[in-house]
Amino acid sequence: MKSAAAPPSLLVLRPRDGEDDQPVKPLEWGLMRRLFGYTGAVATKRNALLVLTVVRSAQLPAFSWLAASIINGPITARDTGALVLGLVAYGALALVTDGMFHFRQRYALEIGETVVNQLRAEVFARVQRQPMSFFHRVKLGRIISRVTSDIESVRVGIQDVLFVSVIQFGSMLFAAVVMAWSDWKMFLVVAGMAPVLWLINNRFRLQLSRLTRASSESFSRVTATLAESVGGMRITQGFVRQATNLGLFRSLLADHARYNIALARTSAVLTPLLELNSQFFIAILLLFGGWRVFEGDMTVGGLITFFLLANQFFAPIATIGTQYNQALVAMAGAERVFRLIDTPPEWVDDPTATDLPDPRAGKSQVTSDKEQDAAAGSGSWNLPLDTSHLPPAGGMRVEFRAVTFGYDPARPVLHDVSFTAAPGEMIALVGHTGSGKSSIINLVTKFYLPTQGEVLLDGREVRTITSRSLHRQLGLVQQTNFLFSGTVLENLRFSRPEATEDDVREAARQLDCLDQLEALPRGLATEVGERGAGLSLGQRQLICFVRALLADPRLVVLDEATSAIDAVTEARLQRALQRLLQGRTSFVVAHRLSTIRQAQQVLVLAAGRIIEKGTHADLLARRGHYAALYAQFTQVGETF
Numbered sequence: 073m074k075s076a077a078a079p080p081s082l083l084v085l086r087p088r089d090g091e092d093d094q095p096v097k098p099l100e101w102g103l104m105r106r107l108f109g110y111t112g113a114v115a116t117k118r119n120a121l122l123v124l125t126v127v128r129s130a131q132l133p134a135f136s137w138l139a140a141s142i143i144n145g146p147i148t149a150r151d152t153g154a155l156v157l158g159l160v161a162y163g164a165l166a167l168v169t170d171g172m173f174h175f176r177q178r179y180a181l182e183i184g185e186t187v188v189n190q191l192r193a194e195v196f197a198r199v200q201r202q203p204m205s206f207f208h209r210v211k212l213g214r215i216i217s218r219v220t221s222d223i224e225s226v227r228v229g230i231q232d233v234l235f236v237s238v239i240q241f242g243s244m245l246f247a248a249v250v251m252a253w254s255d256w257k258m259f260l261v262v263a264g265m266a267p268v269l270w271l272i273n274n275r276f277r278l279q280l281s282r283l284t285r286a287s288s289e290s291f292s293r294v295t296a297t298l299a300e301s302v303g304g305m306r307i308t309q310g311f312v313r314q315a316t317n318l319g320l321f322r323s324l325l326a327d328h329a330r331y332n333i334a335l336a337r338t339s340a341v342l343t344p345l346l347e348l349n350s351q352f353f354i355a356i357l358l359l360f361g362g363w364r365v366f367e368g369d370m371t372v373g374g375l376i377t378f379f380l381l382a383n384q385f386f387a388p389i390a391t392i393g394t395q396y397n398q399a400l401v402a403m404a405g406a407e408r409v410f411r412l413i414d415t416p417p418e419w420v421d422d423p424t425a426t427d428l429p430d431p432r433a434g435k436s437q438v439t440s441d442k443e444q445d446a447a448a449g450s451g452s453w454n455l456p457l458d459t460s461h462l463p464p465a466g467g468m469r470v471e472f473r474a475v476t477f478g479y480d481p482a483r484p485v486l487h488d489v490s491f492t493a494a495p496g497e498m499i500a501l502v503g504h505t506g507s508g509k510s511s512i513i514n515l516v517t518k519f520y521l522p523t524q525g526e527v528l529l530d531g532r533e534v535r536t537i538t539s540r541s542l543h544r545q546l547g548l549v550q551q552t553n554f555l556f557s558g559t560v561l562e563n564l565r566f567s568r569p570e571a572t573e574d575d576v577r578e579a580a581r582q583l584d585c586l587d588q589l590e591a592l593p594r595g596l597a598t599e600v601g602e603r604g605a606g607l608s609l610g611q612r613q614l615i616c617f618v619r620a621l622l623a624d625p626r627l628v629v630l631d632e633a634t635s636a637i638d639a640v641t642e643a644r645l646q647r648a649l650q651r652l653l654q655g656r657t658s659f660v661v662a663h664r665l666s667t668i669r670q671a672q673q674v675l676v677l678a679a680g681r682i683i684e685k686g687t688h689a690d691l692l693a694r695r696g697h698y699a700a701l702y703a704q705f706t707q708v709g710e711t712f
């Protein structure tokens with residue numbers, strides 16, 4: 073069988089990153105106690121369930137005991153009245169047992185759901201608080217598998233393993249006690265067989281759970297690859313890679329099939345083996361029991377009682393084996409989920425940091441993390457912010473003083489960067505790929521902190537400002553124009569959930585694009601697919617502009633799209649951009665000459681340093697790096 077490591081990807085055979093992906097983990101008291109803590113919200117049901125569980129473990133052997141008693145008593149004595157009484161008792165026991173079973177099932181499911189929901193929400197909340205460096209480091213697939221397969225295995229652990237195991241153990245114990253009490257010699261024979269069954273069962277179940285996990289992982293690779301290849305279909309077709317990709321995809325499918333076949337083979341060995349064993353055990357019981365009946369040491373009725381109880385004793389062994397393996401899988405899942413939850417952010421706001429005052433009317437109140445969480449918990453996203461007016465409230469002053477920065481502090485990508493952006497100024501960042509434009513933006517927005525030097529916003533060092541208060545005054549437009557699935561209106565409101573539809577229309581009107589949005593098939597109610605599919609590039613960019621404008625930001629950060637757009641849309645976008653940026657400080661990673669021309673300052677970057685500064689006209693006149701860059705790009709087309 074092929075190893076689970078190094079699955080092929082559509083690009084290359086990519087090795088898995090070093091994260092521990094152990095399918096199982098030994099039972100650990102600390103983890104169990106922590107998981108148990110999540111049942112606190114349904115403590116009454118949990119306690120009731122524990123009682124129901126203990127009662128049920130006595131009820132199951134009671135059936136066998138009662139059936140045996142009816143055979144040995146009324147049936148052997150041919151006593152009809154006693155038989156009827158016995159059957160009434162049996163029926164009553166059945167009714168009580170199954171009534172309680174109903175509640176056991178219900179409570180177990182509710183408890184499982186409660187724990188799983190809390191864990192998922194906690195993972196989401198923790199992940200949202202991580203700084204951007206976390207998202208560059210941790211793969212999306214990892215986070216998704218924590219929230220899906222790992223938490224699902226925890227659900228099985230909580231919902232089934234504990235309660236089912238207690239019931240099965242209890243049943244075995246009760247059956248054992250009754251057997252030992254009625255005939256201890258026969259009981260010793262039965263007890264001697266149990267370990268053999270346990271060993272066989274355990275050996276195979278462990279293998280089965282490993283294969284099940286390997287199979288589900290290989291399947292996630294199939295689905296992830298499918299999603300990636302559909303997403304990148306244009307590139308695949310453009311570079312005529314269909315055949316290669318199909319080959320790689322087939323190898324992933326073959327990998328998955330191999331695990332499934334191995335799984336089926338192991339099951340096909342285990343099931344008959346278990347059946348053979350129980351038949352073998354029955355034969356031994358018949359031999360030993362028959363001999364004792366011949367010798368007069370045991371009655372036929374006693375032998376029947378024994379058979380019924382022995383069944384009650386053996387049946388749980390296979391179930392407990394399965395539950396035990398599921399517990400090990402749940403432990404491994406819980407450990408990974410908690411590791412993600414416990415990952416401390418590389419940095420957090422300094423505890424002494426305070427809010428950046430907001431000169432915009434009614435916006436000085438920035439909600440704290442706790443208030444936001446409370447709002448989220450109550451299902452309300454309407455934060456106490458009044459941003460109903462749209463005129464800009466003046467830009468932010470941004471200053472870099474001798475800033476050096478590296479994603480890895482040992483390898484700086486920005487060196488000694490200094491500049492000042494006066495309120496309301498537009499700063500265009502220009503430079504070759506990798507020159508540090510996005511890194512400057514990452515510092516202005518406090519998505520990262522400088523390694524050395526100072527970034528000042530309205531005269532305050534960025535570390536002394538809470539991120540939330542800064543981001544409340546920030547409008548972001550990315551090159552990829554990220555839109556969430558939902559309607560255009562919902563996407564527009566993302567920056568200000570309490571905005572009315574009229575506010576949204578007004579913002580779109582200000583950017584002179586309301587007609588374009590209304591012309592969409594269902595106007596503002598048009599559904600936006602994944603990554604904004606169904607909308608043109610220009611439309612997507614306009615939506616992002618309106619979304620940013622709606623937040624009425626004092627600082628706008630824009631990574632201009634590089635893709636070519638037709639001249640009419642281009643002109644519209646430029647006008648919209650001008651309105652969006654008016655009266656606000658803005659940083660634009662500029663790719664269009666028309667944008668650069670609007671800037672009060674152009675910062676020319678090379679290898680993480682500002683090599684030139686000035687307006688477009690000044691820089692051209694200087695005939696330096698910018699002029700050369702300009703010449704180089706205008707030869708190719710009108711984009712930087």
Ligand SMILES: Nc1ncnc2c1ncn2[C@@H]1O[C@H](COP(=O)(O)OP(=O)(O)OP(=O)(O)O)[C@@H](O)[C@H]1O
Nearest residue numbers: 208479480485503504505506507508509510511512
């Ligand atoms: N998340 C990251 N982790 C580590 N290094 C990074 C990260 N992002 C960027 N870099 C590195 O920092 C340097 C500057 O990158 P940056 O993204 O700021 O350049 P850029 O001018 O915006 O490039 P582009 O025009 O291609 O977007 C590059 O050497 C890049 O490899």
